[in-house]
Each structure stands twice: as C-alpha cells, then as structure tokens.
Amino acid sequence: MKKKLLFAIICLSCLFHYCEKPELPPVVPPTGEEPTKNQVLMLVVNATTNAFLGGYEFEYPENTDTFTIRGEYEQPSDFGHIRLFYNELDTMLFYGTIIRMGTGKIIFPAELIPPAQFEVVSTEDLILPKNGFETVFEYSYNDEVYVTAWKSIQNLKKAREYLHSNSEQTVKICWYRPAFCLFWPCEDAYWVMFLKN
Numbered sequence: 001m002k003k004k005l006l007f008a009i010i011c012l013s014c015l016f017h018y019c020e021k022p023e024l025p026p027v028v029p030p031t032g033e034e035p036t037k038n039q040v041l042m043l044v045v046n047a048t049t050n051a052f053l054g055g056y057e058f059e060y061p062e063n064t065d066t067f068t069i070r071g072e073y074e075q076p077s078d079f080g081h082i083r084l085f086y087n088e089l090d091t092m093l094f095y096g097t098i099i100r101m102g103t104g105k106i107i108f109p110a111e112l113i114p115p116a117q118f119e120v121v122s123t124e125d126l127i128l129p130k131n132g133f134e135t136v137f138e139y140s141y142n143d144e145v146y147v148t149a150w151k152s153i154q155n156l157k158k159a160r161e162y163l164h165s166n167s168e169q170t171v172k173i174c175w176y177r178p179a180f181c182l183f184w185p186c187e188d189a190y191w192v193m194f195l196k197n
Contacts, residue, residue, distance in 0.1 A: 038063045039197045040086065041162050042093060043153045044112060047175060047189035050152045054112030057158070064088040067196040069172050071137030076100045076180050081107075084137060084174060084192070094192055096176050103188055104178035119157040127154050129163060134170040136194070146173055149191040162195035169196055 043055040065088075072083040080098040085091060097104030106112070133146040150171070153159050163169070172194040179188050 036063075036165070036197060039162075040067070040093065041158055041195045041197075042109070043156070043159065043193045043195075044106075045149045045152050045191040045193070047149070047177075047191050050149055052115050052118075052152045052156075053190065054114050055118065055153075055156075055158070056109040056112055058086075058093065060086075060089060060091070062089060067169070067172075069093065069136040069174075069194060071174070073137065074098075079104075080180075082137065082174075082176055084194075093194065094174070094176075096178060098178055098180055100180040102179065106176075106178075120155045121157055121160060123155075126151065127160060127163060129169065129171045130167055131170045133173050135174070136172045137174045141175070146171075146191075149173070149193070153193065159195060162197050165197045166195070171195055 038060040040058040040060075041055060042058070044053045045051065046053055068087040070085045070087040072081075072085070074080040074082075076098045078100055080100075081104070082094070082096050082098065083092060084094040086093050092108055094106070095108035096106045128147065128150065132143055133150075135141070174192045174194075175189060176192050177189040
C-alpha cells in the first residue's frame with residue numbers, strides 16, 4: 001500500500017513538473033503617461049459668413065491606425081440626407097437632413113457645444129494643417145475656400161491641441177447644405193470639419 005502511495009506521489013510530482021507553465025504577459029513598467037484616447041473633434045462653420053457655430057468631441061474605446069470618413073448621400077426628391085461615418089469603426093459622426101422645398105437640420109449629434117464653451121488662444125498667429133484639407137464627401141473646393149473657413153476655428157485651443165497631437169493629419173471637410181441648392185455659396189450651408197488626435 002505504501003509503495004502504491006509513494007509511486008502515485010512520484011508520478012504526480014513528475015506530471016506537475018513537466019507540464020508546460022502558461023506564459024504570462026511581460027511586465028511593462030509604468031511610464032507615468034496615460035494611453036492616448038481615440039478622439040475626433042467635429043467643428044461646424046457657416047459657409048456663407050464663416051462664423052463658427054459650434055462643435056462636438058467624440059471619444060471611442062477602440063484605437064485605429066488610420067482615420068477615414070465614409071459618406072452616404074440621399075438626393076432629396078423631397079427629403080434627403082447626408083451621413084458621415086468613421087469608416088474604421090463603422091460608427092456615425094454626422095447625420096443631417098436635406099429638404100428640397102424647405103430646410104433640413106443636423107440630427108446627429110443632437111446638439112452642438114456652443115462656440116462660447118470653446119477656449120480660444122490669445123495669440124493672433126495663423127496655424128494651418130501641415131497636410132492641408134481633404135474633402136470627405138461630395139463637393140470639392142480649392143484650398144483657398146477651405147482656408148477661409150479654417151480661419152474662423154484655427155484659434156480654438158481644442159483645434160490646436162488636435163493638430164499638435166496629430167501633426168501629420170489632413171483636416172477632413174464636408175460641405176453640408178440642409179436646403180437643396182445646386183450652386184455655392186448656398187444660404188444655410190455649412191462646413192463640417194473633422195480632426196483626429
């Protein structure tokens with residue numbers, strides 16, 4: 001009986017000794033810095049007056065290596081819309097209606113953060129995106145038109161923070177017109193700009 005018990009103990013010891021141990025992830029010492037959050041800043045500018053109308057900051061739990069915007073447009077026979085999506089995450093960034101015989105509105109985000117809640121820098125310098133602008137949907141204009149719209153938001157502290165944290169980005173820009181019109185400038189048309197941190 002003692003021999004059987006001793007044999008069982010030896011077998012179990014060998015079994016546990018030779019079993020593979022699970023690999024643990026390497027211990028990474030803390031750097032003191034939090035990982036960068038995946039954020040997108042949307043800013044809206046009146047396309048006729050170039051007045052800053054407000055913005056919205058999105059935050060996502062998933063990070064992506066690239067940032068592209070996919071557009072969906074429905075031509076208004078009576079009612080239409082434009083939707084913009086963060087393509088890599090397949091999540092909506094913007095949804096605005098277009099009405100042929102009236103005026104649509106921005107549906108998503110439901111409310112913009114008003115201009116007064118955005119801090120501005122105290123300097124008078126002009127900061128432009130290093131790699132310019134990228135038309136994300138539909139109508140494309142020259143950089144001069146985009147720079148004119150950009151001038152009304154480039155003094156926002158948030159816009160500069162985003163440019164600083166991702167200096168190689170192109171500012172994504174879309175012309176949204178809630179009322180159906182064929183030519184620019186359109187009354188009640190907006191520039192919707194996106195920056196990624």
